[in-house]
Structure formats: structure tokens, C-alpha cells
Amino acid sequence: MENWDEVRTAFQVARLGTVSGAAEVLGVHHATVIRHIDALEQRLGVKLFQRHARGYTATEAGQDLLQVAKATDDQFTQLSGRLKGRGSSVTGDLVVTSLATFSPLLAPILAEFQAEHPELIVRYLTGDRLFRLEYGEAHVAIRAGTAPDQPDNVVQPFMRQKIGLYAAHSYIRRKGRPQGEETFADHNFVGHDAETRAPFNMWLRDNVPLENIVYRTIDNRSMEDAIVAGAGIGFLPHSLASRYSNLVQVEPPRPEWAAPLWLVTHVDLHRTAKVQSFLTFLKAAVKDMDA
Amino acid sequence: MENWDEVRTAFQVARLGTVSGAAEVLGVHHATVIRHIDALEQRLGVKLFQRHARGYTATEAGQDLLQVAKATDDQFTQLSGRLKGRGSSVTGDLVVTSLATFSPLLAPILAEFQAEHPELIVRYLTGDRLFRLEYGEAHVAIRAGTAPDQPDNVVQPFMRQKIGLYAAHSYIRRKGRPQGEETFADHNFVGHDAETRAPFNMWLRDNVPLENIVYRTIDNRSMEDAIVAGAGIGFLPHSLASRYSNLVQVEPPRPEWAAPLWLVTHVDLHRTAKVQSFLTFLKAAVKDMDA
DNA sequence: TCTTTTTTGTGCAATTTTGCACATCAATAA
DNA sequence: TTATTGATGTGCAAAATTGCACAAAAAAGA
Numbered sequence: 001m002e003n004w005d006e007v008r009t010a011f012q013v014a015r016l017g018t019v020s021g022a023a024e025v026l027g028v029h030h031a032t033v034i035r036h037i038d039a040l041e042q043r044l045g046v047k048l049f050q051r052h053a054r055g056y057t058a059t060e061a062g063q064d065l066l067q068v069a070k071a072t073d074d075q076f077t078q079l080s081g082r083l084k085g086r087g088s089s090v091t092g093d094l095v096v097t098s099l100a101t102f103s104p105l106l107a108p109i110l111a112e113f114q115a116e117h118p119e120l121i122v123r124y125l126t127g128d129r130l131f132r133l134e135y136g137e138a139h140v141a142i143r144a145g146t147a148p149d150q151p152d153n154v155v156q157p158f159m160r161q162k163i164g165l166y167a168a169h170s171y172i173r174r175k176g177r178p179q180g181e182e183t184f185a186d187h188n189f190v191g192h193d194a195e196t197r198a199p200f201n202m203w204l205r206d207n208v209p210l211e212n213i214v215y216r217t218i219d220n221r222s223m224e225d226a227i228v229a230g231a232g233i234g235f236l237p238h239s240l241a242s243r244y245s246n247l248v249q250v251e252p253p254r255p256e257w258a259a260p261l262w263l264v265t266h267v268d269l270h271r272t273a274k275v276q277s278f279l280t281f282l283k284a285a286v287k288d289m290d291a
Numbered sequence: 292m293e294n295w296d297e298v299r300t301a302f303q304v305a306r307l308g309t310v311s312g313a314a315e316v317l318g319v320h321h322a323t324v325i326r327h328i329d330a331l332e333q334r335l336g337v338k339l340f341q342r343h344a345r346g347y348t349a350t351e352a353g354q355d356l357l358q359v360a361k362a363t364d365d366q367f368t369q370l371s372g373r374l375k376g377r378g379s380s381v382t383g384d385l386v387v388t389s390l391a392t393f394s395p396l397l398a399p400i401l402a403e404f405q406a407e408h409p410e411l412i413v414r415y416l417t418g419d420r421l422f423r424l425e426y427g428e429a430h431v432a433i434r435a436g437t438a439p440d441q442p443d444n445v446v447q448p449f450m451r452q453k454i455g456l457y458a459a460h461s462y463i464r465r466k467g468r469p470q471g472e473e474t475f476a477d478h479n480f481v482g483h484d485a486e487t488r489a490p491f492n493m494w495l496r497d498n499v500p501l502e503n504i505v506y507r508t509i510d511n512r513s514m515e516d517a518i519v520a521g522a523g524i525g526f527l528p529h530s531l532a533s534r535y536s537n538l539v540q541v542e543p544p545r546p547e548w549a550a551p552l553w554l555v556t557h558v559d560l561h562r563t564a565k566v567q568s569f570l571t572f573l574k575a576a577v578k579d580m581d582a
Numbered sequence: 583t584c585t586t587t588t589t590t591g592t593g594c595a596a597t598t599t600t601g602c603a604c605a606t607c608a609a610t611a612a
Numbered sequence: 613t614t615a616t617t618g619a620t621g622t623g624c625a626a627a628a629t630t631g632c633a634c635a636a637a638a639a640a641g642a
Contacts, residue, residue, distance in 0.1 A: 001371035004295035004363075020589060029631045034591065044371065046378045047559045052425040052443070053589060053638040059427060059560070060383050061374050068370045072295075072363050079359045080292035083337045083352050092351050134343040136350060152343070268338045269350070311619060320601045325621065344608040344619060442637095 002043075009036035010048055011069030014062050018055035090274045091119040097131040098124075098142035101220040102261075104240050105161075106142065109285045113278060120274075133266040139275050140282075141264040145197055154270040156279075158261040159286045162238040162253035163200050169246045170230035178233065178250055184208050190215045190226045190234030200235040200257040239289065293334075300327040301339055302360030305353050309346035379564045382410040387569075388422040389415075389433035392511040393552075395531050396452070397433065400576045404569060411565075424557040430566050431573075432555040436488055445561040447570075449552040450577045453529040453544035454491050460537045461521035469524070469541055475499050481506045481517045481525030491526040491548040530580065 001007070012022035013033060023030035037056070041048050048062035058066055086092065094113075098106060103126060114122045131137040134152050142158060167177075171188075178187050189208055192201050193216035204213070215231040217223050227234040233250050235257065241247050263282065269275050292298070303313035304324060314321035328347070332339050339353035349357055377383065385404075389397060394417060405413045422428040425443050433449060458468075462479075469478050480499055483492050484507035495504070506522040508514050518525040524541050526548065532538050554573065560566050 001367040004299045004367070007367065008295045018589070019591095030589085031591080031632085032630055035629085044374045044378075046374045047563070048374075050425065050427045050557060050559050051590070054426075055589070057427045061377050064373060064377075065370060068366050072366065075359050075363065076292040076295070076298065079356060080335065082355060083335050083339075086352050086355075087335075087337045134341065135345075136341045136348040266341060268341050272338070309619070310621095321619090322602085322621080323600055326599085342620070344606095346619065 003040070006036045006040040007065065007069055008073070009033055010040055010062070010065055011073060013037060013049065013056050014058040014066035015070070017057060021055075088273045090117045090277050092274070093121050093123055094140075094274060094278060095123045095125060095138040096140045096142070096278075097138040098126060099144065099220070100126040101144075102142055104243075105237070109282060112285070113281050116281075117277075133264060133269075136266075139265065139269050140278060143262045143264050144259050146260075150264075152267050154265045154267055156263050158263045158283070160255075160258040160260050163235050163257040163259065164238050164241065164249055164253040165233055165251035166227055166236045166241045166247045167233040167250050168228055168230040168244075169248060171232060172248055174230070177248065181207065181251075184233075185212060188212060188214045188232035190217070190223055190232040192216065192223070193218050198259055200259070203257060204235070294331070297327045297331040298356065298360055299364070300324055301331055301353070301356055302364060304328060304340065304347050305349040305357035306361070308348060312346075381408045381565045381568050383565070384412050384414055385431075385565060385569060386414045386416060386429040387431045387433070388429040389417060390435065390511070391417040392435075393417075393433055394512075395534075396528070400573060403576070404572050407572075408568075424555060424560075427557075430556065430560050431569060434553045434555050435550050437551075441555075443558050445556045445558055447554050449554040449574070451546075451549040451551050454526050454548040454550065455529050455532065455540055455544040456524055456542035457518055457527045457532045457538045458524040458541050459519055459521040459535075460539060462523060463539055465521070468539065472498065472542075475524075476503060479503060479505045479523035481508070481514055481523040483507065483514070484509050489550050491550070494548060495526070 009022065009026060009032075012025050013019060016022050016025065019030050019033045019037075023033045026033065037049060044061075046061045047059055048065060049056035049058055096106070096110065103124075106124065110122050110124055114120055125131050125138060131141065133139075133141055134150070175187055178184060184207065189204065189212050191204050191208075191213040192198070195201075195205075213232075215226045215234075217226060223234055224236060224240065226232070227236060228244055228247065236247075238253050241249065263279060265275055265279070300313065300317060300323075303316050304310060307313050307316065310321050310324045310328075314324045317324065328340060335352075337352045338350050339356060340347040340349055387397070387401065394415075397415065401413050401415055405411055416422050416429060422432065424430075424432055425441070466478055469475060475498065480495065480503050482495050482499075482504040483489070486492075486496070504523075506517045506525075508517060514525055515527060515531065517523070518527060519535055519538065527538075529544050532540065554570060556566055556570070
């Protein structure tokens with residue numbers, strides 16, 4: 001059964017009983033309808049209609065087709081409604097991906113956005129590997145570092161996280177509070193094991209002796225745990241550090257430490273209402289946080 | 292949702308994940324597939340696929356379409372199978388129509404044909420009005436009289452019913468048995484009230500005084516009842532009269548009394564296996580009866 | 583009975599659709 | 613790294629589809 005359009009034509013003829021009527025409904029010339037029916041009957045090897053001067057009446061075969069095609073027509077109509085509606089409504093899945101680092105930042109925002117759109121299911125994917133937008137793995141990605149320049153992606157600046165140096169009370173009691181950068185050589189630090197391109201990490205490599213970075217980890221979250229546990233002084237986002245009552249701000253956030261964050265979406269999805277709605281919500285949320 | 296073919300194309304793309312694969316399955320050029328997708332997306336205003344170098348992956352909208360179209364594809368495949376099968380099998384309805392007169396003749400034949408095709412449902416329509424083949428009211432019609440010449444109908448000779456003159460024993464006892472045509476003026480006859488074109492009826496009008504036709508009826512079946520009841524002498528098909536033990540053959544069947552019967556089918560249905568099968572069965576049955 | 587209306591059916595031209603060639607791009611393997 | 617493979621995307625010509633004009637026939641109405 002190839003050529004679904006011919007089935008659609010036959011459906012209208014069976015429904016209306018005349019070629020002319022079907023042609024009008026379908027918006028084509030009645031000759032086209034006749035030829036569709038002829039072609040379909042020849043391919044199937046079955047007479048679908050009996051032709052007479054008052055129109056076409058469906059044979060048993062034609063009525064069988066009518067039943068099936070009627071159901072199909074209904075299904076397609078409903079599908080069309082759903083698809084068109086989907087273009088302007090915030091429902092279904094919203095897949096957001098980022099490094100696990102930003103989970104504390106994003107979680108409350110995502111939660112609130114979901115609360116505003118009860119029909120929405122938020123899927124927040126974090127992981128080591130980058131989830132690829134061009135394969136449809138996510139609607140929105142939050143990326144850090146230099147601006148990504150994938151051709152099919154729409155990139156826009158999101159925010160700069162304020163990053164400061166923090167240490168736990170337990171550490172301060174043990175090693176004392178540093179008095180300016182020049183005293184850092186006497187202190188222990190928590191840092192990345194790998195050579196990441198994060199600004200604060202590069203600053204750390206330049207301004208602190210390597211042997212003072214006594215606790216090294218790959219995972220940002222483990223770094224946070226180490227700082228809280230008093231392993232040493234380390235960089236933390238201001239918003240995150242302020243949640244811990246046992247952390248002391250050793251150095252206030254500096255612009256050169258701040259890592260720029262980017263919002264990345266795929267071209268095909270960027271214009272959709274769902275993504276747009278989320279992006280504006282996201283930017284408004286961080287604006288509130290800055291203020 | 293117009294243009295079901297584009298839905299079919301999108302279905303294959305969603306199923307296979309690549310334009311090239313879909314093009315191969317559909318038997319069209321891959322450029323055609325791309326253009327179908329583009330057209331469909333534009334009409335719906337929704338992105339169905341995300342394009343990347345490895346192929347097309349369905350968005351949520353595309354997956355919704357996939358679900359619906361998959362069901363449609365199944366339905367159409369099944370329908371196609373049913374329709375094609377219907378072309379070469381004897382199932383469903385077989386609608387036969389004739390004047391009620393021929394019911395005694397046809398009933399046993401129809402019954403046996405049904406027994407040979409258990410899946411068949413025989414609908415035998417009799418009535419005053421002619422059921423019209425061109426409106427699909429019947430597959431086969433048995434008509435009497437001069438050959439019908441409707442353009443769309445396929446007419447073939449069926450049989451000539453042997454018609455004789457019969458009377459009941461009770462009538463013979465009352466009025467005696469006629470000794471040849473010349474004594475008919477002394478007898479009572481059962482005949483048609485209307486001026487039918489049936490050969491035996493015309494013969495009756497020509498060879499028997501009108502006032503001797505004492506029992507007139509419109510319905511052939513009532514005429515039969517009258518003869519059996521002894522109302523007078525009347526024409527009956529030989530096959531029918533021989534069933535009654537209380538009937539006497541006044542005159543044996545003559546060729547000029549015999550009414551030619553015609554088998555009529557509609558052009559569109561004539562070639563179908565069901566109709567052909569029935570026609571050959573029908574002709575074989577009456578051949579047996581003659582022999 | 584005759585006219586009007588409605589419907590199907592067909593040859594031919596215009597339009598649309600399709601196929602082909604080629605460009606491009608990304609992933610894979612040597 | 614480099615060549616290769618397999619995918620998408622586009623201009624242009626060929627092919628198929630469609631629309632139009634018109635014919636014909638039957639039902640409906642005057």
C-alpha cells in the first residue's frame with residue numbers, strides 16, 4: 001500500500017459518494033480524483049467503487065477502506081493539533097544539561113520553572129561527557145569557559161559566577177587565616193588535579209606553589225567537600241559557599257576568577273516556545289540573584 | 292494535515308533515522324525526502340527532526356508522529372492484504388436478486404453454494420421493485436423476459452424455464468380434464484391480472500377467452516397457490532409443479548411458453564472471483580437439472 | 583416532453599514534482 | 613594527519629502530476 005494520498009482521496013470519495021464532492025473537499029480537480037481512484041484500484045486489483053451517473057458507491061472493499069481511512073484521518077487530525085499546539089505551549093520534556101558543578105545553582109531554578117508549568121517534565125542531565133545538542137540529547141546546555149562556536153548552536157552569555165577563596169573554620173583554627181596573597185605559600189590549597197582552563201584554576205597555578213596544593217581532585221563536587229572538611233583553602237562560587245556556616249571567605253570574589261557561563265541551544269529548537277520560555281525564565285532568575 | 296504521503300515519508304525518516312535510508316525504502320531520491328520533510332515541518336510549524344551529519348533524529352514532535360504513522364502503516368498494510376485477498380476469494384456478502392417467482396428455483400442452489408463457501412453470506416433479495424445493479428445493491432440479478440440492455444451490465448443467457456399447464460386434482464374432479472386446446476373455452480383459468488409480457492401470459496390472452504380467466508392475481512406465488520387450491524388451470528414451471536402430488540399436467544411444456552432467463556451482473560463486479568465462481572456454479576446447477 | 587443541472591470521463595497544456603549531478607560536511611579508519 | 617566513506621543540501625533538467633476545456637450521459641425539474 002504505497003501512496004497514502006490516493007487512500008486519502010478514496011476515503012473522501014467513499015465518504016461523500018461523489019467524485020465532484022471529494023474533489024471540492026480535497027481542493028483538487030475532479031479529474032485528479034478519478035485518476036487517483038483508478039490508480040489505486042489497479043494497484044490493489046480490487047474494485048473499490050461502482051461508478052454510475054449519480055456518483056461512486058463504495059463496494060465492500062471500498063467500505064473496508066472507508067473504515068480504516070476514517071480512523072487514520074481522525075488520528076492525523078489529532079496529531080496535527082498536538083504538533084501545532086506543541087509549537088506554542090510548554091509541555092512534554094525539557095532536557096537541560098550542564099556539568100555537575102552547576103547543579104546547586106540550577107536545581108532551584110529548574111524546580112521553580114517546573115512549578116510554573118505543571119505539565120512539564122524536567123530532565124536535568126549531568127555527566128562527564130558532553131551531551132550533544134545536535135543529536136537531540138538536550139534542549140538547553142549550560143557550558144562554561146570560552147564561548148562555544150559549534151555552527152548549529154545558538155550561544156548567548158548567561159552569567160559570570162562570582163568565585164572567591166574559602167576555607168573551613170577547622171582549617172583556620174589549625175593553620176590560621178592568610179593575610180593577603182603573599183602569605184599563601186604557608187597555606188594548604190585544594191585544587192584541580194587536571195590542567196583545566198578555568199580562570200581561577202590557572203590563577204592558582206600561577207600564584208601558588210604547586211606543592212601547596214595538597215588536596216587534588218577531578219570532580220568539582222569533591223573539591224567542595226574537601227574545602228568544607230578543612231583540607232585547605234579553595235575556590236568556590238560565592239553563592240555556594242554562603243550556604244555553609246562553617247566556611248570563611250579568605251578572599252572576596254574577583255572578576256578575573258569569574259568563569260563566564262553560556263547558554264547553548266540548538267538552532268532547530270531555539271525558536272520554540274518551550275525553550276524560549278525557559279531561557280527568559282533562567283535569565284530573570286539569575287538577574288534576581290545578582291540584584 | 293493534508294498530504295498523507297509526506298507523513299509517510301516522515302514516518303520512514305523517523306523510523307530509520309536517515310534521509311538516505313528512508314529514500315531507499317520509499318524508492319525515491321533522497322532529495323525528495325528532504326523536500327517532503329521541509330514542506331511538512333513548514334506547514335505544521337514544528338520541527339520534526341534535528342538535522343546533523345549523521346542523519347535525522349526525531350524531536351518529541353517527530354516521535355509523536357512516528358507513533359501515529361506507525362499505527363497507520365500497520366493498518367494500511369492489513370487493509371491492503373484484506374483487499375487483495377478479497378479479489379481472489381469467495382467471502383463476505385453475495386447479493387442475489389430476482390423476482391420472487393424464482394425463489395423456489397434458486398433457494399436450493401444458493402443454499403448449496405453457501406455450503407461450499409462457509410465464509411460467504413448469501414443475501415437473496417426479492418421484491419416488486421428491481422434492485423439496481425449499478426447502485427451496488429446486488430452482485431447478480433436473475434431477470435426474465437427480453438434481454439436487458441443496460442450499458443454497464445453484463446448479460447448472459449441463463450436458462451429457459453419449462454412451463455406447462457397444470458391443474459389440481461380437485462379441479463379435474465369438478466370440471467373434468469380438458470381434451471386439447473379446443474375445449475379450453477369450457478374451463479376456468481388462473482392468470483395474471485396485469486398485461487405482463489411473459490410469453491405464456493400472452494399466449495393465454497390470445498387463446499383463451501378473457502372471461503374464462505376467473506382467478507386473476509398480480510403475484511406469481513399467489514397464482515401458484517390458486518392453482519393448487521383448484522381455482523382453475525394455470526401455467527407453472529415444470530420444476531415447481533412436479534413437487535405437488537395433487538397437480539395434473541394438462542398440457543406439457545412448450546418452447547413458445549418458456550420464458551428466457553438472464554443472468555445480469557455489473558461490469559465492475561463481473562470479473563471478481565466471487566461473482567465468477569457463483570455464475571459457473573449456477574450454470575452447472577441448472578445444467579444438472581436439465582439432464 | 584424538453585430543458586436544466588449534476589455528474590463522470592478524456593485529450594492536451596501548464597505546473598509541479600522528482601531525479602540527477604555535484605558540493606559540502608562530519609565521522610571513521612588507516 | 614589524511615584519505616575514505618556516508619550523510620545532507622541545492623541548481624537544473626526531465627518526468628510525472630495536475631488543471632482546464634470539453635464531451636457525454638443521466639437524473640431532476642418545469
